[in-house]
Amino acid sequence: MINEMMVENGGGDANSNVSPTKLMVNYIPELMTRDMMYALFSAMGKIESCKLIANRGYGFVEYEKHEDAEKARAAFNGLLMQGKTLKVSFALLNPENKVSHKPDTESNLYISNLPPDMTLERLNNLFGQFGVITNSRVSQGIGFVCFEQRGQAEEAIKNMNGSSPIPGAGAIVVKFANKPNSNKNPPRP
Template sequence: MQNAYKPTEERNQQNTCYVGNLDDQVTEALLWELMLQAGPVVNIHLPKDRVTQSHQGFGFAEFQTEDDAEYAIKIMHMIKVFGKPIRVNKASDNKRTVDVGANLFIGNLDPEVDEKTLHDTFSAFGVIAQTPKVARDAEVGVSKGYGFVAYDNFESADAAIEAMNGQFLGGKPITVAYAFKKDGQGERHGSAAERLLAAQAQKNAPTHMPNRLFAELRLLVCQEWHLAHRSL
């Protein structure tokens, strides 16, 4: 098994899959054996924390051919490994997405509906920004009857609400609506303000802007910290 680290520029990106939402128990050897089901594997890499040496929940699988990588995406995406649905897509497509607020609450779920079912159903309306989540009991893992789907734009979320609210999924009519904001004091996502901000960001910001903004914010925080401690 070849699992030595390869810098991004040394990997064949077209032949490489990003594998995310990995459980802590997943090892490079296990991921190698799993990906072999799709085709010959060239390299497996799980980036690790420098201190704990545990992986960070994602990795990369490089195949011999692009066809094998495409096949891995088709058969491996959203399968459960140690109870968690893994995310598999082309490494070149795995760009950080900005949470624009196009987040949906899916209620009255049948107990048999899992994350893969949500993904397969709601991906028909647009690009899903994050792995869909089904709320589960922490001890036994049983569904609590609701979940969440997040899109990368409001148009897709609107279309999903219009088409799926009240429709049957797994034998039960589901409710589909914008989710409540975590700190919004009862306010739901999908507001006019969120839509305006998302439209402006989409229109004006280059693809690298989110990383640039975070870098500038971190620099500002560091500068303020040094100024505060210098005055002590």
């Protein structure tokens, strides 16, 4: 899910790094709208906010009460909708105790030796197990996956570099992508 910056169990104690009321929802079907998502999750309690990032297949739902968020997580995590299985967990907090949505600029991966028929959906499914994917693209055997946090990208490299996760294909190379300006030669005097 693509897109998994989550914790499986309940959130909410004072020392926790998860939001007690905000859920992250991954693997949202393409045809789901924000209104549909709101209607589904409001059945579990009063919602403070509902955000759908449709082109990325994930969203956030924040409840007024922790108990309602926990009910929704229990009810909807693993729910099959339009051929996709929702993954619902409490959203992680950033150090300022705000739920983090912004990608870490140091978390972009370069993936090579992908099969020529690799699709964006397959790439996202392959790497989504390591964290929230904020951006991705694939073309002619090369892919880029940007995670929300650097630690997620490091975990993907550790587990995927040199592996052969695609039947019939060779080992893939997974490494941090070069920064946009890092390939430029320094100016000559």
